Amino acid sequence: MKIQRHGTTRRYSDSVSHAGSVYLVEVPQSTEADIRTQTREVLDSLERLLAQAGSDKSRLLLATIYLRNMEDYDAMNELWDTWIPEGCAPARACIQAKLAHPGYRIEVVLIAASIPDSPAG
Amino acid sequence: MKIQRHGTTRRYSDSVSHAGSVYLVEVPQSTEADIRTQTREVLDSLERLLAQAGSDKSRLLLATIYLRNMEDYDAMNELWDTWIPEGCAPARACIQAKLAHPGYRIEVVLIAASIPDSPAG
């Protein structure tokens, strides 16, 4: 099975697909922004990356959400809870951690299904 | 291939299965309890969730264990080491991190195989 990558640099790819699963990691672009702006940026970007990889936010399997400060938990969840299509929430872990850039308040890792549902599955 | 979810809320699912793998995340129920009680609760719950998804603790692929305090490492491992069937331990990472609820001393993420072993692989 072929590996497909998007947004590949020397260090990382934006997404990597293989064997019906796609792996994505996203951080905010606006490192001075508040948690709402950063969460919105990350979710919007993940939505584009999912589409690029032949998946979408109704097909998430596992999400890992890293927050620089757990006090941002409720504000992040306000956006998350409306972003996730009803009945489609992935398994999800959320932990506090210092991230690579001091301006990042959130980093999200997703594993999603990249092959469309089929009754034969 | 079809995605199957259990325990789905607006925010997360207890488990999500796809393409022969199942993804699970669990936290303790007793937020005032010590690490032994919380670890026992989490492992017991994961065992039920694995069964519900057509898997079991002999088929774990990757475990990520988040501990609020690394001083709980030895006590957690006492339970972990006896919970894992001999010869079946998954790849495993264990890190310290502040978790979503101040009473959580442990959070466990599992990826497991959901299709039974067969020589025809």
Place this chain on the structure above:
Amino acid sequence: MKIQRHGTTRRYSDSVSHAGSVYLVEVPQSTEADIRTQTREVLDSLERLLAQAGSDKSRLLLATIYLRNMEDYDAMNELWDTWIPEGCAPARACIQAKLAHPGYRIEVVLIAASIPDSPAG
């Protein structure tokens, strides 16, 4: 599909393969060493484990890098960026976290593809 494990103890396996994916976690051996030595040890060991599992560093899907101290980020990346074959970088998250042994400055979790590429994939 069969699960294949290498380096299995009561607590963890060095690698576990299933359904075309392999899961690996590695920590340094030299707990007194600096970040360059530890990163080199971890990447060398992961390379051996990948080979043992029928994969290699050109087939990484997702990497999670835990650093004890984010000040080690640039030194770790110097080695990472040359270790990754050009055009083959995985999705990657990097966070700061206290690890199981106080001497560990780095811990790396990989998910890789274990089935060779084929146009039929």
